[in-house]
Structure formats: C-alpha cells, structure tokens
Amino acid sequence: DQQVKQNSPSLSVQEGRISILNCDYTNSMFDYFLWYKKYPAEGPTFLISISSIKDKNEDGRFTVFLNKSAKHLSLHIVPSQPGDSAVYFCAAGINTNAGKSTFGDGTTLTVKP
Amino acid sequence: NAGVMQNPRHLVRRRGQEARLRCSPMKGHSHVYWYRQLPEEGLKFMVYLQKENIIDESGMPKERFSAEFPKEGPSILRIQQVVRGDSAAYFCASSPRLVGMEMNTEAFFGQGTRLTVV
Numbered sequence: 164d165q166q167v168k169q170n171s172p173s174l175s176v177q178e179g180r181i182s183i184l185n186c187d188y189t190n191s192m193f194d195y196f197l198w199y200k201k202y203p204a205e206g207p208t209f210l211i212s213i214s215s216i217k218d219k220n221e222d223g224r225f226t227v228f229l230n231k232s233a234k235h236l237s238l239h240i241v242p243s244q245p246g247d248s249a250v251y252f253c254a255a256g257i258n259t260n261a262g263k264s265t266f267g268d269g270t271t272l273t274v275k276p
Numbered sequence: 277n278a279g280v281m282q283n284p285r286h287l288v289r290r291r292g293q294e295a296r297l298r299c300s301p302m303k304g305h306s307h308v309y310w311y312r313q314l315p316e317e318g319l320k321f322m323v324y325l326q327k328e329n330i331i332d333e334s335g336m337p338k339e340r341f342s343a344e345f346p347k348e349g350p351s352i353l354r355i356q357q358v359v360r361g362d363s364a365a366y367f368c369a370s371s372p373r374l375v376g377m378e379m380n381t382e383a384f385f386g387q388g389t390r391l392t393v394v
Contacts, residue, residue: 167318197382206280206367206385207319252318262309262375262383263332266318 166190167255169267176274182240184270186253189234193255197264198227198238201250211238214258243274278302280370280386288392289358297353297389301370308351309369309383310343319367325351358393365390
C-alpha cells in the first residue's frame, strides 16, 4: 500500500507560467511534509517543507499548500524557469523524525523555454 | 564544508558477491539515513543511524543487509550475497540533529551509489 502518491508521472509547462505538482497521502500520522528536487545522477535536494499546523508555506518562487482534510498537498512554482526541469518528490514523515520519510514516486517537470 | 560524500558512485557486482557502500556525512552531522531507489520509483527508507547506534532499521531487509556508523569513519551499508533485485541507487542523507519543523533542520543527500548486479 503506497502511503504517498504522486499521480502525475510528468508535467510540461511553458516558461513563465505556473507549475502545480500534486501529492496525496493516506497515513493520518504524517504531520510533516517535504518537497525535494532531483536532477539525473544526483541526490535529492530539499526545496520546501510544511508542518500540519500550517496550510501554506512560501519560499521565493515556491509555495506549498496543505489540505489536511483531503490529505493532499501541492507545490506551486511561479514563475517556472527552464532550470526547474527536474524530478520532484513529495515526502511525508512524522515531525519527531522527518528524516525517516515516505517518498512518492516523483513527477518529472519539464519547463519549455 | 563538503557535502555528503558517497563512494563509489557506481558499483558492479556479480551475483553472490558482497557490496559495501560508504557514506561520509557532512561535518558536524551525527544522524545518517540510508534510502534505496528502484528504477521508476521513489526513495524507500532503509535505516537510520547515529554514531555507533542503529536507531531504526524498519526499512531494511531482514537478511543480507546490514549497516553501521562507527565512532570514526564513514557509515557503511553492506549487502551480502547480492542478487539482481538489489540493483538500485542507494542514497545516504545526513543531518546535524533530528529533521523536522521543531528542529528547523533538513537532511542533506549525497549523490548516491548506483549498484548493478550482473
């Protein structure tokens, strides 16, 4: 049973437009959520996180929204840039040790110039 | 401050051999996490270690896999008698303390070791 799901394997967006990546989870114990970006042949790089006590967290062009009742979160990138093209992983954990996280299978974002 | 260093980057082993994967955490980091990524999948947690202690190995296969993080030196993930299904990318991450909002810290990942079993 996959506890963190990213239902869109890929997403293509025009440069300058908004990219919206979605993630659903099933485990009610999760209270800390993270987004990672990964380039080929590299390790994941932390982007942004959100705790379950919030419904939004913003950092520059990146905003994460959390809907606890729907067990859904999304990552918005505005404006999208070609350098944002990568695989994005949603991860969920328990705040006491979110280093042990459950990852989704990733969404490959392509931003076209 | 160098990042998390994993070596080797690529490792080829024949079935039945042993694979040893090394991870040197960032300076000052005493928490180490190992993850495995199968093709077309996300990362799967394997084990969490602090210096000289295994804290959580709930994601580790019961047989053939072991991990250590000695007082001196890198963390080692050891896979004995490898099989083709062990072929994957193995990532190590480190943090200075527990990861989470209250701790206001994140885990930093290495570039991974790609293990191929032939």
